[in-house]
Amino acid sequence: xxxxxxxxxxxxxxxxxxxxxxxxxxxxxxxxxxxxxxxxxxxxxxxxxxxxxxxxxxxxxxxxxxxxxxxxxxxxxxxxxxxxxxxxxxxxxxxxxxxxxxxxxxxxxxxxxxxxxxxxxxxxxxxxxxxxxxxxxxxxxxxxxxxxxxxxxxxxxxxxxxxxxxxxxxxxxxxxxxxxxxxxxxxxxxxxxxxxxxxxxxxxxxxxxxxxxxxxxxxxxxxxxxxxxxxxxxxxxxxxxxxxxxxxxxxxxxxxxxx
Amino acid sequence: xxxxxxxxxxxxxxxxxxxxxxxxxxxxxxxxxxxxxxxxxxxxxxxxxxxxxxxxxxxxxxxxxxxxxxxxxxxxxxxxxxxxxxxxxxxxxxxxxxxxxxxxxxxxxxxxxxxxxxxxxxxxxxxxxxxxxxxxxxxxxxxxxxxxxxxxxxxxxxxxxxxxxxxxxxxxxxxxxxxxxxxxxxxxxxxxxxxxxxxxxxxxxxxxxxxxxxxxxxxxxxxxxxxxxxxxxxxxxxxxxxxxxxxxxxxxxxxxxxxxxxxxxx
Numbered sequence: 403x404x405x406x407x408x409x410x411x412x413x414x415x416x417x418x419x420x421x422x423x424x425x426x427x428x429x430x431x432x433x434x435x436x437x438x439x440x441x442x443x444x445x446x447x448x449x450x451x452x453x454x455x456x457x458x459x460x461x462x463x464x465x466x467x468x469x470x471x472x473x474x475x476x477x478x479x480x481x482x483x484x485x486x487x488x489x490x491x492x493x494x495x496x497x498x499x500x501x502x503x504x505x506x507x508x509x510x511x512x513x514x515x516x517x518x519x520x521x522x523x524x525x526x527x528x529x530x531x532x533x534x535x536x537x538x539x540x541x542x543x544x545x546x547x548x549x550x551x552x553x554x555x556x557x558x559x560x561x562x563x564x565x566x567x568x569x570x571x572x573x574x575x576x577x578x579x580x581x582x583x584x585x586x587x588x589x590x591x592x593x594x595x596x597x598x599x600x601x602x603x604x605x606x607x608x609x610x611x612x613x614x615x616x617x618x619x620x621x622x623x624x625x626x627x628x629x630x631x632x633x634x635x636x637x638x639x640x641x642x643x644x645x646x647x648x649x650x651x652x653x654x655x656x657x658x659x660x661x
Numbered sequence: 662x663x664x665x666x667x668x669x670x671x672x673x674x675x676x677x678x679x680x681x682x683x684x685x686x687x688x689x690x691x692x693x694x695x696x697x698x699x700x701x702x703x704x705x706x707x708x709x710x711x712x713x714x715x716x717x718x719x720x721x722x723x724x725x726x727x728x729x730x731x732x733x734x735x736x737x738x739x740x741x742x743x744x745x746x747x748x749x750x751x752x753x754x755x756x757x758x759x760x761x762x763x764x765x766x767x768x769x770x771x772x773x774x775x776x777x778x779x780x781x782x783x784x785x786x787x788x789x790x791x792x793x794x795x796x797x798x799x800x801x802x803x804x805x806x807x808x809x810x811x812x813x814x815x816x817x818x819x820x821x822x823x824x825x826x827x828x829x830x831x832x833x834x835x836x837x838x839x840x841x842x843x844x845x846x847x848x849x850x851x852x853x854x855x856x857x858x859x860x861x862x863x864x865x866x867x868x869x870x871x872x873x874x875x876x877x878x879x880x881x882x883x884x885x886x887x888x889x890x891x892x893x894x895x896x897x898x899x900x901x902x903x904x905x906x907x908x909x910x911x912x913x914x915x916x917x918x919x920x921x922x923x924x925x926x927x
Contacts, residue, residue, distance in 0.1 A: 529762035536756045538749040
C-alpha cells in the first residue's frame with residue numbers, strides 16, 4: 403500500500419524523501435559510535451580547527467559589514483520617521499536572533515560544507531571509503547561523528563562572534579555617519595534595554611540546528627557520490643545548494659517554533 | 662582483539678579460511694553482471710579468477726568482503742555469510758584494491774597504522790613494530806614518510822599489499838594486482854603473492870587477466886565470461902584449453918583483416 407502510494411509521487415519529491423531518510427540513517431549510524439568520541443579527540447580538535455578557527459575571519463568580515471549596513475539602512479529610513487534612537491536595539495536584535503546564526507551557517511555551508519563534500523566524495527570515488535569498510539572501520543565513526551561533534555562545539559563560538567562584530571559594526575556606523583550620529587554609549591544602552599540573554603540563546607539554538615544540518619547533509623552527499631571527478635564537483639554543488647535551501651527553510655520553522 | 666596479537670608474526674596468527682560461492686547472481690538495473698557463479702576455494706589456496714574486462718570479476722570480489730549484496734545466491738567465508746557485516750568482525754579479510762585505495766591525506770606509515778590504531782591493537786610502539794615489519798617484508802622501509810601521491814604505480818601496489826598484511830588477514834583478496842605495471846614489476850608482485858602464501862598460508866584470491874601470474878602461481882584458476890564461470894581447474898589444464906572462448910581469451914590472435922572490435926556488441 404505504502405509502496406503504491408509512493409509510486410504515485412513525483413520523482414523530485416521521492417528524491418527529497420529518499421535523501422532525508424538516508425541522511426537520518428547516516429545520523430543514527432554515526433550516533434551509535436558516540437562512545438568512541440573521547441578516543442577520537444585528535445580528529446575532533448582537527449575538525450574544530452577547520453570548521454571553527456579557519457571560518458572565523460570571513461565570519462568577522464561579513465558580520466561587521468552586515469551590522470554596519472543594518473545601522474546605515476535603519477538610520478536612513480528612521481531619520482524621517484524618528485526612530486533613529488532605536489538603532490541599537492534594531493541591530494542588536496536582528497544580529498542576535500536572525501542574521502548572526504543565518505550568516506554563520508551560510509558561510510559554513512560555502513566554506514566548510516563544500517570542503518567536507520569534496521573530501522568525502524573524493525574518498526568515496528577513489529575507494530578509500532570502501533577500504534575503510536573492508537578494514538572494519540565504520541566510515542561514519544571516523545569521518546562523520548568528529549565533524550558533527552565539532553560543528554556543535556564551534557557554531558556557538560562563530561555565532562557569538564558574528565553577533566559581537568555585527569553590533570560593533572553597527573555602533574561605528576551609527577557614530578560616524580552624519581545623519582545618524584549616535585554615541586556608542588546610547589547605542590549600546592538602547593541595545594541592552596530591548597535585548598536579553600534569551601534573544602542570544604534563541605540565535606544560538608538556531609545556529610546549532612543549521613550547522614548540524616549543513617554538516618550532516620554535506621557528509622551524506624559526499625559519502626553517496628558515485629562515478630568520477632565530474633561527480634565530485636556535482637556533489638559539492640548539490641551539497642552547498644541543498645544546505646543553503648535547508649538553512650532558509652529551517653530558519654522559518656525554527657523561528658516560528660521558538661516564538 | 663587482545664593487544665598480545667601485535668607481537669605475533671605477520672599473517673598466519675589465525676588459521677586460513679575457505680571460501681564458498683553458491684549460485685551468485687548480481688544485477689545492476691536490467692544488466693546481469695553475474696549469472697549463477699559457484700566455486701569453492703580451499704584454505705591456504707591461491708585461486709586466480711580471470712576473465713575479460715567487464716566480466717564481473719571485481720564485482721564478485723566485492724561480494725566476498727560485503728561491499729556488494731547479491732541479487733541471488735550467496736558467498737560464504739569460513740561458513741559465514743559474506744554479505745553480513747558481522748563476518749568482517751569474525752574473519753579478518755583484506756582487499757588489495759586495483760588502484761590501491763590508499764588514504765591520500767595520510768603518509769605510508771599512517772596508512773598502515775590506521776587499522777591497528779582504530780582497532781586498538783597495542784600501544785604506539787607495538788603498532789610501529791607491526792607496521793615496520795610489514796614494510797620490511799615488501800622492502801618499503803624508505804617510503805615510510807612518503808605520501809601516496811609521491812609513489813610510483815608499483816610502490817603504490819606494494820604499499821596496498823603491506824596495508825593488507827598489517828591486518829594479519831586470514832583471507833587476502835587482490836583486485837588486478839599487476840594491472841598498469843611493467844612486466845618486471847608484474848613479476849615482482851606475482852612473487853610477493855606467492856611468497857606471502859608460502860610463508861603465512863593465507864588464502865589468496867587474485868582477480869587478474871595476467872596469464873603469466875595465473876600459470877605460474879595459481880593452485881586453481883577460474884575463468885569468468887559474461888557473468889558465468891566457463892573454466893575451473895588447475896592451471897595445467899589451461900595450456901591446451903578445449904573451450905574455444907577460453908583458448909581465444911588466453912591466446913588472442915591479432916587479425917588485421919577481420920579486427921574483432923568491429924564485431925563487438927555496443
